[in-house]
Amino acid sequence: MSPLFSRQDPSSRGLGMTSQRARDRLVDRLVAEGIRDRRVLDVMRQLPRHLFIDEALASRAYEDTALPIGQGQTISQPWVVARMTEALIETKLPRRVLEVGTGSGYQCAVLAALVEQVHTVERIDELLRNARRRFRKLGLSNIRSKHDDGRLGWPEEGPFDAIIVTAAGAALEPALLAQLAKDGCLVAPVGPSGRQGLLRVRHGDDGFVSENLGAVSFVPLLGGVG
Template sequence: MTPLSSRDPASRGLGMTSQRTRDRMVAGLAEAGIRDPRVLEVMRQLPRHLFIDEALASRAYENTALPIGQGQTISQPYIVARMSEALIEHKLPRRVLEIGTGSGYQCAVLARLVEQVYTVERIEELLRNARRRFRKLGLGNIRSRHDDGRLGWPEEAPFDAIIVTAAGAALEPELLAQLAPDGCLVAPVGPAGQQELLRVRAGEDGRISERLGAVSFVPLLGGTG
């Protein structure tokens, strides 16, 4: 794994965006129960401050969600780590579909872990910004599209894993249909204040659903903007 900071000096950060601050964030994630060394190392390297507005850069490595515009947020680092860990825990997927690109941070973490990431975002401005960040960081294994995320990316299916970064009332049948026979889907489900993070794994005896804890996400919306 090539350190991102060797490609782009801006990723090194200064002061509250320095590598030392990133190290403290990762130490906090480990204390909170994140165990996968692959996830921890990627998040140690990846410059989260490049995925948010400069005015909020000093808060980039706090364990909190932050606004990114258009009524959307970048998830708190613990949630990004937990979802990434859950996705790769049983088997490292080769091809991953992400629903809800947002800032691009979760996608960038996945791109440093797996061979290929496909990401769908309904808000065009957010997708443009995310694509610019991917280019800046040299993340060439990401394909992205502007579309209704609830539809997935059927022409590229099946996917070894699917991750959803917004909460629907239930798991989307269209997304489950695009999961490979032995694949894994991680998604928040439920109304505001009652959301749970679910992991669905497909096995020989059907799908196994696991509850991974309470979460709080923006709602999964249809259409494009």
């Protein structure tokens, strides 16, 4: 776990919209919208989201909205990040987590503050390089990253206690289910644009059991690398 990023990076204590006050207001909104897990809220209260987006958008960093990060990708809405993280750790705190789709690195950083080890896979090289730079700046040393097709997961490092997917596939990827440990939990958006649902899948004694946690909107899960 790496819960000290806010103390390691002076820019996380900036003025105006990048201040602690702005993060506090964001967390208040998340609570009002139903987020209850204090562990998740505490991490998001500390984590400087403005460091994960372009400087030109910094004034919007603590709005509860998705924002563009280039390459046709977005940094997820904070409520979605909070809800997915809450769903992933609700029953028990996993030790090792696989993230599919590093993107800006924000979701990964939230997880890194909560669990022992995060493995993250990103198909777009430029996004991964930017995310790695942010991880170094924040002192997040418990993240391992890989440039690859995220649909394949990271089989040589599996199985994982939990898997989180940050882009929507038409269906759950069999390769990812195969890397989910017994009693593990997978959270992923699934479905076509406009009809996506956030699924939570548990790997129990009788196989995989899924539940739909509600409607969401994500960029599509694509294959290959770029």
